[in-house]
Amino acid sequence: MTTTLAVAGKGGVGKSTLAALLVHLLSSKKKLLLAVDADPNTNLDEKLGVKADTSVGAIREDLSKTMDSLPAGISKPEFITLRIQQAITEGDGFDLLVMGRQEGPGCYCYVNNLLRTILDNIARKYAFVVIDNEAGMEHLSRRTTRNVDVMFILSDPTRTGIMTAVRIKKLAEEMKLGVGKFVLVVNRSGGLPGSLGELASGGGFASLEPIPEDEALCQISEKGLSVADLPPSSPFRKAVERMVSSYT
Numbered sequence: 001m002t003t004t005l006a007v008a009g010k011g012g013v014g015k016s017t018l019a020a021l022l023v024h025l026l027s028s029k030k031k032l033l034l035a036v037d038a039d040p041n042t043n044l045d046e047k048l049g050v051k052a053d054t055s056v057g058a059i060r061e062d063l064s065k066t067m068d069s070l071p072a073g074i075s076k077p078e079f080i081t082l083r084i085q086q087a088i089t090e091g092d093g094f095d096l097l098v099m100g101r102q103e104g105p106g107c108y109c110y111v112n113n114l115l116r117t118i119l120d121n122i123a124r125k126y127a128f129v130v131i132d133n134e135a136g137m138e139h140l141s142r143r144t145t146r147n148v149d150v151m152f153i154l155s156d157p158t159r160t161g162i163m164t165a166v167r168i169k170k171l172a173e174e175m176k177l178g179v180g181k182f183v184l185v186v187n188r189s190g191g192l193p194g195s196l197g198e199l200a201s202g203g204g205f206a207s208l209e210p211i212p213e214d215e216a217l218c219q220i221s222e223k224g225l226s227v228a229d230l231p232p233s234s235p236f237r238k239a240v241e242r243m244v245s246s247y248t
């Protein structure tokens, strides 16, 4: 059984930091873990302290040109599976797969359908899958993020932030993405003041998790360090430790 955790929310709200910490903390459980960077403006690899060289998007582009001249003796699904497996970057206790750019102008429906099945088959071999999504919600309609046990939707402690989080949740429900539980994560905040609290509870989230402001993160992003360098006293790290024990 694979436990899939996804992180969503508007831009700059802390998605990649949360995803990277989930990966870091879960990887110490000594189980197979796949991190998926589904943001085309990717930087999850840096936050995890590895360097990813290629992406599923780049492979898709390449395949769309060479699909008719594949090596003999290997089926198309086998060949694509091999290519995707080669694109996986090995980290300390986790594997990383970068999705890269989504479909270009042409429609490679055949390749895309194959890719979806292949990615599902690859993900199934892991105990945990952690998906860092791109900002906004339009990507949810591509339905690449499916069958998620917990979707963490991040917000800042503002009215617009919470309203966006509620919209993302509604869209994910409408798209029938198969999300088990929606958790509202309010970043850079100790909790929500009165009226915002009401707005959030109206959204019907399973729970609310606050993450306080964390000065140690400035150092991390300035120097391009990985989240593994956050000290044990880091408030962000402590908040995610709590989430790991509550939701996995």
Ligand SMILES: Nc1ncnc2c1ncn2[C@@H]1O[C@H](COP(=O)(O)OP(=O)(O)O)[C@@H](O)[C@H]1O
Pocket: 009, 010, 011, 012, 013, 014, 015, 016, 017, 018, 187, 188, 211, 212, 213, 214, 215, 217, 218, 221, 236
């Ligand atoms: N709780 C926090 N305290 C301080 N800085 C934070 C906090 N959460 C996120 N940041 C900083 O905000 C910036 C954006 O975070 P990031 O995780 O890249 O957002 P996203 O992936 O949603 O675009 C980063 O520089 C990160 O270090």
Ligand SMILES: [Mg+2]
Pocket: 015, 016, 017, 039, 043
């Ligand atoms: Mg990000």
